Amino acid sequence: MRLEIATGSRFRRNVPFEADDSVAEFLFQGSEQRYVGAYTLTMWENRGKENQTVVDRCDAFCLVACSCEESAESADEPNLDVETLELGTSNLETGVPGMSAYELFKEYNPGSELTEEQYAEAPVQAAEAALAMVEQLEKTEASVTKAEHTREQAEQGREASERARATAEQARVTAELQRTLAEQTRVTNESSRQTAETGRQAAETKREENTSEAIRNCKTATQEAEDEAARVRTLADNPPKIVEVDGMAYWAFYDLETKQYVTSQYRADDGTIVQQVEGSAVSLDVKGGTMYVCGELTSLTIASVENSTQPSIIRFTSGATATQFSYQDDFNITGWTKPEENRNYTICVLFGAGNMTYDE
Known part of the structure; x- marks a missing residue:
């Protein structure tokens, strides 16, 4: 305000003022009352x-x-206190006997x-x-006031500009x-992309290597299968x-290296049965008597025995590959030794009573 x-x-x-409820109270000093006329108040x-x-x-x-x-209206104004000075009856003198002002001036300024007339006009x-x-x-004061108003407006503009700047x-x-x-x-996404690209290239390289390896293995397996x-x-x-x-009479077997028949030590006129087997997971039906199983195999299972004769001795001699030897639980097989893996054996299965001579 x-x-x-x-x-x-x-x-x-x-002018400073004090608020008394809704009334603004202020003092207008007599020292400032230099101009006559109507005064306006603006809040x-x-x-x-x-x-x-x-x-x-x-x-x-x-x-x-x-x-x-x-x-007369001023006296009737309720919010305006009008004070007057009443002078009593007296004799007023408009001058005192003595030298005039000009005479006193000439006395103290004889050279003037x-x-x-000039003195009176001065x-x-x-x-x-x-x-x-x-x-x-x-x-000048009006100019100062206007300049102050302009300064205030400029200051307000500066403050607004400062707020806008802030x-x-x-x-x-x-x-x-x-x-x-x-x-x-x-940057993070680019790093992730580069990492993913590196992983993709590594995976692609690995895939190509695996593909090449699979092709080589396939060719090798195909060749081995064809050879087998x-x-x-x-x-x-x-x-x-x-x-x-x-x-x-002796049994003779075909030798793949020499491509000729080789006579074995096994007699063919004493009831000995010789059976040549090839491949893996071979299931053998025992016909009775003495049976020699010859050939390269990875496993052998005695599936059945034709008569009641029980096997008594199982021996392994060199000649065929044996990684697994199995038999059914109702066979009473004694005195056998489990073969070692990745070695060549010839499997000799002996049935019936009696003894058999073999090379260990």
Whole structure:
């Protein structure tokens, strides 16, 4: 809140006040009452700022030069205290006997060339000069007031600009923070992409290696299968046969390396059965008597026995590969030794009573 008092363009200033409920109380000092005429009071709220409001009381009071200029209405104004000085009956003298002012001036300034008329006009000229000076002061004060008002407006504009600058700076800081976070995210994503690309290249290299290895293994397995099939076909085309040596019958087996039949030590005229087997998971049906199982195999299972004769001895001699030997639980097999893996054995299964001579 701001209270302003003014009379025309000659006098304008802010005055302090105190609030008594809804009444503003202030003092207008007599030392400031230099100009006669009507005075206006203006109450400002938020002057020069947002939500500015103003109310004026025109002709709030009027200063007069003498009491005879008081109006009758002034005495009836309820909010205005009018004081007058009443002088009692007395004799007023408008002068005192003695030297005039000019005579006193000449007495103390005998060298002055001022005439009495010039001396009399000097106060008037001085008053006019003073009045001109006062008017100039009023103009200067009005200029100062206007300049102050302009300064206040400029200050308000500066404050608004500063607030706008601070807001823009905050927005810039926020945008910079967002840019930094976005850049960090981009760097992280790029690192993840590079890692993923490295992993993809490694996986592609591994896939190519695995493909090459699988192709090589496939070729190797195919070749081994073809070789095995060829070997089996050769053995099937050349089964064991009986040959006569010195008037006695022996079993002869086809040798894949020499591609010729080789006579074995097994007699063919004493009821010995010789069976050549090939491949893995071979299931053998025992026909009875003495049976020699010859060939390369990875496992052998005694599936059945034709008569009640129980096996009594199982021996392994070199000649065939044996990684697994199994038999059914109802066979009473004794005295056998489990073969070692990845070694060559010839499997000899002996049934019936009696003894058998073999090479360990």
